[in-house]
Amino acid sequence: MRTPALALFFTLAGLSPAFAHAFLTHSNPPVGSTLTTPPTNLLLSYTEGVEVPFCQVTVTDSAGTPVQTAAPQPVPGQPTEMSVPLHITTPGTYTVTWHAVAVDTHKTEGSFKFTVTAP
Amino acid sequence: MDTPTFTLLRALARGLHMVGSFGLYGTIFMAATLLRGHPLPALKPLAWTSLTLALLAAAAWFLLQTADFASATTLSDTIAALPIVAQDTRFGTLLLSRSAALILATLVFQFNFPRPAAALAFAAIVAESWLGHGGAMTGTIGTILLATSIAHLASSATWLGSLPALHLALKRLPPEPAARLTYNFSPLGIACVLTLILTAAIQFILLIGNPLALFTTAYGATALAKFLTLAALITLAALNRERLTPHLPATRPQLLRNINLEIALGLAALLAAGLILQLEPPTMAAMAAGS
Numbered sequence: 213m214r215t216p217a218l219a220l221f222f223t224l225a226g227l228s229p230a231f232a233h234a235f236l237t238h239s240n241p242p243v244g245s246t247l248t249t250p251p252t253n254l255l256l257s258y259t260e261g262v263e264v265p266f267c268q269v270t271v272t273d274s275a276g277t278p279v280q281t282a283a284p285q286p287v288p289g290q291p292t293e294m295s296v297p298l299h300i301t302t303p304g305t306y307t308v309t310w311h312a313v314a315v316d317t318h319k320t321e322g323s324f325k326f327t328v329t330a331p
Numbered sequence: 332m333d334t335p336t337f338t339l340l341r342a343l344a345r346g347l348h349m350v351g352s353f354g355l356y357g358t359i360f361m362a363a364t365l366l367r368g369h370p371l372p373a374l375k376p377l378a379w380t381s382l383t384l385a386l387l388a389a390a391a392w393f394l395l396q397t398a399d400f401a402s403a404t405t406l407s408d409t410i411a412a413l414p415i416v417a418q419d420t421r422f423g424t425l426l427l428s429r430s431a432a433l434i435l436a437t438l439v440f441q442f443n444f445p446r447p448a449a450a451l452a453f454a455a456i457v458a459e460s461w462l463g464h465g466g467a468m469t470g471t472i473g474t475i476l477l478a479t480s481i482a483h484l485a486s487s488a489t490w491l492g493s494l495p496a497l498h499l500a501l502k503r504l505p506p507e508p509a510a511r512l513t514y515n516f517s518p519l520g521i522a523c524v525l526t527l528i529l530t531a532a533i534q535f536i537l538l539i540g541n542p543l544a545l546f547t548t549a550y551g552a553t554a555l556a557k558f559l560t561l562a563a564l565i566t567l568a569a570l571n572r573e574r575l576t577p578h579l580p581a582t583r584p585q586l587l588r589n590i591n592l593e594i595a596l597g598l599a600a601l602l603a604a605g606l607i608l609q610l611e612p613p614t615m616a617a618m619a620a621g622s
Contacts, residue, residue, distance in 0.1 A: 233611065234467070260467035263420045266400040292469060313400055315421040316467035318611070319333070 234258040234292075234314035236322055243324040250300035250328050254280070254308065261291035261315040268311040269296045274304050291315070303330045333402075337395060338609050344392035346605025349459075350598060351385025352433055356452035357492020359436060363445035365515050366500055369508055373499055375441060381495075382437045389430050396422055425462055429455040456488045457481045463608065464538065476537060483530040490523035491597035498590045506580035513576045513586065520568050527561060537614070544613035553607040560600040567593050 240255040241247055254271060264286040271280045280296050287293040300306065309323040358378045366374070393416070394409060400420065401412035416423040432455035440448035460466055465476025497516055501509050535554070544551035571589050575582040 233464075260464075260469075261421070263400065263422070265415050265419045314467050316462060316464055317396060317399070317422050319399075 233316070233318045234260040234262050234312040234320050236310070236312075236324075237292075239308070239324070241326040244326065246327045246329060248329055251298055252300075254296040254298055255287070256284075256294055256296070256308075256310060256312075257290075258292045258312060258314070262294060263313040263315055264294045266313040267294055269294070270309045271296065271298055272307050272309075273300075273302070274306075279306065300328055303328050333399065337399065339606070341392060341395045341399065342606040342609045343602065344388050344395055344605070345608060346602035347388035348385055348392055349601045349604060351381050351383070351388055352429075352452070352456055353488040353492035353601065354381035354495055355385060355433060355437065355492070356449065356456050356488050357490075357494065358496040359440045359445055359449045359452050360489060361493050361496035361500070362440065363449040365512055365519075366496065367445070369500065369504060369512075371500055371503060373503065374496060377495060377499060378437055378440055382433055385433055386430055389426055393423070393426055421466075422462060425458060429458050432458075453485070453488075457484050460484060464612070472537060475533065479530040479533045482526050483534070486523040486526035486530070487600075490520055490527075491594075491601070493519075494590055494594045494597060498587060498594065501583065501587060501590065506583075509583065510576070510579040513571075513579060517572050517576065520572075524565055524568070531558065531561070538612040540614045548611075548613045550607060550610040550612050553603055553610060557600055557603045557607065560596050560603065564593055564596050564600070567596070 235258060236243075237257045237259055239257065240253075241251050254269070256269065264284050267284045269280060269284050270278055272278050279298055279300050281299050282297050284294040284296050287295055305325055305327045307323060307325050309321075311319065311321045313319050355378055358374055358381060362371075362374050393413075397403070397412050397416045398409040400416055400422075401408060403409040403412060417427060418424070432451050436448045436451035436455065439451060460477055460480035463476070463480045465473050465478070465480045467473070468476060493516070497512070500512055504512065539545065539551055539554060545555045546552065567589050571586055575586045575589065579586070
């Protein structure tokens with residue numbers, strides 16, 4: 213089968229090129245969201261399985277003070293996810309900076325913000 | 332440990348691990364199939380030499396990858412992270428279990444059980460697919476990439492890994508069985524080549540996407556180098572099949588030289604594979620730029 217034929221096959225099958233390596237697919241709190249209740253936990257989901265012992269996540273307030281209370285934890289049964297316990301007591305904008313190591317050994321990183329307002 | 336030098340060292344270690352493990356599997360595979368009934372004592376030293384290379388390269392890869400995982404800047408930081416990598420990462424558990432399977436395969440082969448030994452070595456070869464993009468991803472794309480990786484590794488290990496044993500046999504067997512061996516190897520080589528072309532095409536679509544990326548990205552350029560090496564290998568194999576094999580044993584010296592050249596090209600292709608597995612696929616780079 214030639215490459216154009218394969219391209220046609222994948223097009224017809226609705227498939228798109230692969231996004232190899234671990235990229236953030238969604239998070240809770242969501243990227244850019246505004247919350248009225250401070251979250252007690254940050255959940256990060258990726259396109260690939262992650263090696264949690266070597267992943268790093270920091271969540272800081274507008275003054276740069278970390279609000280995560282522990283290192284990232286694996287989520288049982290969800291190899292593409294990790295969670296980070298948080299202790300947020302004041303409204304404000306928080307910055308999440310993550311460094312992920314995928315099970316295919318590749319590293320990725322990124323950051324996003326979410327906001328907590330007074331209820 | 333994210334410097335280009337360490338990336339190249341990891342690529343070299345991974346490539347040499349493939350060279351050693353492919354050579355081991357190919358040697359045992361030949362003993363279990365095309366060379367069955369033609370005992371060649373030199374195959375066992377060849378298997379042990381391949382195993383030694385595979386294990387030394389695996390040890391280097393394990394150390395370098397651990398340093399990268401832990402972002403270690405000193406040897407003591409790296410050593411401290413070794414148990415975590417060994418126990419808690421897919422890379423560590425897979426590399427250690429695959430290495431154990433390769434050792435076991437060599438021992439089983441040493442005691443003259445080539446078929447179970449070949450099955451063990453084959454399992455160790457294809458298990459590396461779970462360390463690639465397909466093994467890491469979920470969903471349909473992940474399944475397709477995993478399946479193509481398994482087929483790609485199986486066919487390249489069967490073809491390229493068998494070449495040293497083929498060279499050895501062609502050199503040492505009497506003319507008639509040597510000619511028959513070469514004839515019988517040919518359809519196996521064709522099947523492997525067709526599988527390699529098909530799986531490479533699928534991987535091109537999913538991981539590279541745009542032909543321009545072959546010239547504008549490190550990943551694409553390495554893939555192009557691999558493709559050109561494969562094209563040269565196919566040309567040589569076709570030359571052997573059409574021009575030299577029909578005139579054996581008169582063409583045996585030329586055929587041996589060509590197989591040596593094929594082995595050298597295979598080595599280059601596997602080192603390129605070690606490098607490409609360290610690089611960022613263009614489809615991912617596009618996503619990163621767009622995020």
